[in-house]
Amino acid sequence: RRSGRDQLRVDGLCACSPRLPHLLTTGDKWHHTASGPSAGKMRGPTPGVKARAPVSGFLFLLEDLFIYLFFFVSDLLPALDGDTKTMTFLQEVVDILMAYIVESFDRETKVIDFHYPNELLQLNNWELQDEPATLDDILISCRATLKYAIKTAHPRYFNQLSTGLDMVGLAADWLTSTANTNMFTYEVAPVFVLLEYVTLKKMREIIGWSDGRGDGIFSPGGAISNMYAMLLARFKMFPEVKEKGMSSVPKLVAFTSEHSHFSIKKGAAALGIGTESVICIKGFVPFFVSATAGTTVYGAFDPLIAISDICKKYNVWFHVDGAWGGSLLMSRRHRWKLDGVERANSVTWNPHKMMSVPLQCSALLVREEGLMQSCNQMHACYLFQQDKHYDLSYDTGDKALQCGRHVDIFKLWLMWRAKGTIGFEAQIDKCLELSEYLYNKIKDREGYQMVFDGKPQHTNVCFWYLPPGIRYMEDKEEKKKRLHKVAPVIKARMMEYGTTMVSYQPQGDKVNFFRMVISNPAATFEDIDFLIEEIERLGHDL
Known part of the structure; x- marks a missing residue:
């Protein structure tokens, strides 16, 4: 299809490149007029030259494919005539980032695709080598890195004090790195x-x-x-x-x-x-x-x-x-x-x-x-x-x-500049409102016990979840011993299912408890409800 860069998209899958394919959307006619891939430009449509019908339903950008498979970072700027390759490569990186950003805000996606360290080491080649990798390998590494990254922008990620992803802040970070x-x-x-x-x-x-x-x-x-x-x-x-x-x-x-x-x-x-x-x-x-x-x-x-x-x-x-x-x-x-x-x-x-x-x-x-x-x-x-x-x-x-x-x-x-002081105020007030909502929902709910009395001063809501199996135990020491193991197991299950993430820790003589913190502007009351139900689902058999 015709793109903003006026280049050809051809059908088929290249066995040596796992690049994401692009859907064929038009039947425009194209032909290749360049003498080599580094100078390749696609002109069209041209009378009498008919585009092949798609076999797989997917098309690759041919010039990009040459760049990714046979070119290296040394072919990008400041290399002579490296501007086209650089723009093509960076556009592909931006496409990868944009897909990840959109996915991060989708509640149907996992917060984490969890693997144990030894497994993750085997899933991808992370080793550094003496010889340079192709640009295709670099893009593969970018995708793999984001595939196994924690989606800290996900509305159900509550694990740390720093969560969420602001689009203006992200743009500013890109600009800052460009200015370098x-x-x-x-x-x-x-x-x-x-x-x-x-x-x-x-x-x-x-x-x-x-x-x-x-x-x-x-x-x-x-x-x-x-x-x-x-x-x-x-x-x-x-x-x-x-x-x-x-x-x-x-x-x-x-x-x-x-x-x-x-x-x-x-x-x-x-x-x-x-x-x-x-x-x-x-x-x-x-x-x-x-x-x-x-x-x-x-x-x-x-x-x-x-x-x-x-x-x-x-x-x-x-x-x-x-x-x-x-x-x-x-x-x-x-x-x-x-x-x-x-x-x-x-x-x-x-x-x-x-x-x-x-x-x-x-x-x-x-x-x-x-x-x-x-x-x-x-x-x-x-x-x-x-x-x-x-x-x-x-x-x-x-x-x-x-x-x-x-x-x-x-x-x-x-x-x-984008939000104004009142925008930040609204964002902060919302997070504190969500934490109060969580506190009010669980303070008298069966199976929950607050770590300290009184309403939290910040968005930190600290609590124990007591599964039915230990909820009515009379032996206080045994109950405390078993309760200490509950939060770590539920947290591990959260990560293995990828549904949400909440932190836990002991404090002084207090056994492990959940520390829920809310700083993500994307979170909603429904996400708080989901968290409560998920804790109960993952911990009911403990």
């Missing part, structure tokens, strides 16, 4: 640096800092943002540590809540403070308090106002880890849960969670302007020349721990 630049100077990323500047300012305004003043940076995830905050707190109290190291300062301790993210201890380990110092010990110098706005398991919010009062009294850095719960600041209905965040010295906020920005997108917001620069700058003269012809405050690289820094801002900025 670095965030360290305005010189090499002028638009992206400016977008980071205006977006961070807007986020600081939402936190409640006067006129959006302060500083900040997008980092490779909430763990790094939290470590940045700890680094700044130490430098603020003991600036000499930058040059003289930990031997120049007293033994430091950091305070955080029992259910805080493990990245607080990781940051202490990386900075030489030590994980044992993330506790309360008399005689040591407290320098950092990390309050959590939305804990990973329970979705709980620490009392920020009370904590900030103590930090102010003792002149200790007050950090709010809002990686999970920070996005509730976008909601007029729910932002009260972060009352007191405006008193923080620093805030971690991950738009790649509740705001569904494609991974990764994490910001550290800092109230004191210039502190990041003082703490981290190393004056690398080959990048940060002081006699450039523009405002050097837009060269952000010297305040970052990284040198090379990925452009994470454009996804968030473009989505914000």
